[in-house]
Amino acid sequence: MALGHAIMTALLEDELSGYELARDFETSLGFFWQASHQQIYLELRKLSDKGWLSKREVSQSGKPNKIVYGLTTDGREALAEWVFSTTRNQAAKDNLLVKLYNLDADNVAHLAGEITARREEMMRRLYLYAKIRRRHYEQPETLPTRRKGVYLALALGIRQGEQFLAWCDEALDLLATVET
Amino acid sequence: MALGHAIMTALLEDELSGYELARDFETSLGFFWQASHQQIYLELRKLSDKGWLSKREVSQSGKPNKIVYGLTTDGREALAEWVFSTTRNQAAKDNLLVKLYNLDADNVAHLAGEITARREEMMRRLYLYAKIRRRHYEQPETLPTRRKGVYLALALGIRQGEQFLAWCDEALDLLATVET
């Protein structure tokens, strides 16, 4: 149960509703673990059933009411245990790489286009990462412990992203040598 | 249907049996898309049912007979079309990063251990990558078209791998500043 632990992690410091979790998963933790709102609601029910989350309805003015979830003591314990468990890490499955194995004169232009699009997407993401780092993680050594971990996740994202940009350039150069 | 296209890609140049596909998926394409033998056999049946693969039993001496699959004309067409289709790429889901969000004095030693293990695993993989590049992809510009695509996949693996190593070092340094 992987998503469950990601959700509990998001709830470590704040109580959040399903809607807020789905929205926040598009940034922060969501950079490394995205999930749809349907999946999140389902998982929230499962975690509540296990007694790992508490739920509480919150009245809002100007908005529909929401149900916020918080970690219970049991939930905190289960999460802490999970960190020590050995988890299988699967290599990323990227359609683009499989497509590249099919490179030929007909599709080279299309693949160059896909790479260009991915490059731009990554540029935007890196811009976001850079902004977050500047604002919150300027001096990692001075951060409180947990934030050091969050910083490291961000640092990996930045490194991999920058390397991906460099690869896109290499790839576009090499694709330019393919005769159509 | 993602795995199906990866399998067809593996069959672009050779006819292969399910067993051979499962084995080869541990190297080459499998660096970027791994699959269990069960899943492969299931997918082979589906692809055959669609008429995208032909099957043929091959008698072997000294080994049990095998069933080799090859791309049909329809299969080749479907694969070529797929390359042009837009596929959404999901960000890698890595438990280690979620765990890092849970960093505290209690688990810092464990997480440092996990990172060290991943680092060693990546070192081995990079060694393999380097060997493959040296043997088959020394001068990418001179490769035939399709091989250029395969090279690019390898090149990304190498770049990401090297960057991961550098990140592991950074992470271990920062984790060393956590007081236990």
Place this chain on the structure above:
DNA sequence: ACTAACATGTAACCCGTTACATGATTAT
């Protein structure tokens, strides 16, 4: 009235993993 953002869910399907199951052949 209509649209956008907020808010929560169910159902069907697809895909992947784990466990289970079988059998051939070669080497020790």
Place this chain on the structure above:
DNA sequence: ATAATCATGTAACGGGTTACATGTTAGT
């Protein structure tokens, strides 16, 4: 005999995606 490698599958389960479905509130 028995272990290792080759070879092919089925069944149950878990998890994720897509499609479907409903309702509130604020702003135009």
